[in-house]
Amino acid sequence: MSIQISPLSVKELRTKTGAGMMDCKQALQAANGDIEIAVENLRKKGLASADKKLTRLATEGIIDSYIHIGSRIGVLIELNCETDFVARRIEFQKLAKNLAMQVAACQSVFYVSINDIPQEIIDREIRIESGKEDIINKPPEIKEQIIKARIDKRLKELCLMHQCFIKDQKVLIEDLVKEHIALLGENIKVRRFQRFILGEKIDLN
Missing domain, CATH: 3.30.479.20 (Elongation factor Ts, dimerisation domain)
Structure with a gap:
């Protein structure tokens, strides 16, 4: 049996997420009235539907x-x-x-995004990380893993x-x-x- 959801809760969730009234009500019912859980579920649903639109032309x-x-x-x-x-x-x-x-x-x-970073910038960061003293004496496979993790973090920054x-x-x-x-x-x-x-x-x- 679904729980009763107050219009005030629906309005609060709609304000936080911008989702439709029925979507908000259903999300609150599925979350047993917990607004934070409903927000998280609506965000997950929105991100999944958004992925399908990412290849469409935007001019x-x-x-x-x-x-x-x-x-x-x-x-x-x-x-x-x-x-x-x-x-x-x-x-x-x-x-x-x-x-x-x-x-x-x-x-x-x-x-x-990372795709916009010129290759020469990426190569420079790899050179910098490869020359750091704390990884010089590590085994090659470990050294490679550390460099990759640090480069990924740096590029995201x-x-x-x-x-x-x-x-x-x-x-x-x-x-x-x-x-x-x-x-x-x-x-x-x-x-x-x-x-x-x-x-x-x-x-x-």
Whole structure:
């Protein structure tokens, strides 16, 4: 027998996830009224449905900006979707703003995803890790495993999609985008971004 779910709980879950009313009610019933479990289940469901849309062409969207307090750091970001209709949705525009803010906050991030990192950067990181003293005397197979793990970690540190969302550390940016794909029903891609830091690269000589 399904438990009674209050409209207030449904509304709270809808606010947290953006899912439909019936989806929220069913998720709460399956979770015996536990909102946190319902949120997790809806996110899993959304990520699975979003994966199917990732290959669809996304050529519409917006260019948005974020200027940090004090006006010393600014970011421009291009976020693409499939239609102009979704580009005008407040949820899409809020996502663009949040992603621009994320780029401003993560100043070690220079690429959207690992696939965007030039091979010469990867080769440089491999050379650096291979020459570290703590692995010089380890057996070759162990050394290779350590280098691979460190390179994977380093490359993720350089990429926006592998960062934890500054507003919710339990959510990766990659999953945040997928949640919006599920919510809005279209493929969404971060095409590019540019960070501006006041005084950067000024030659004082």
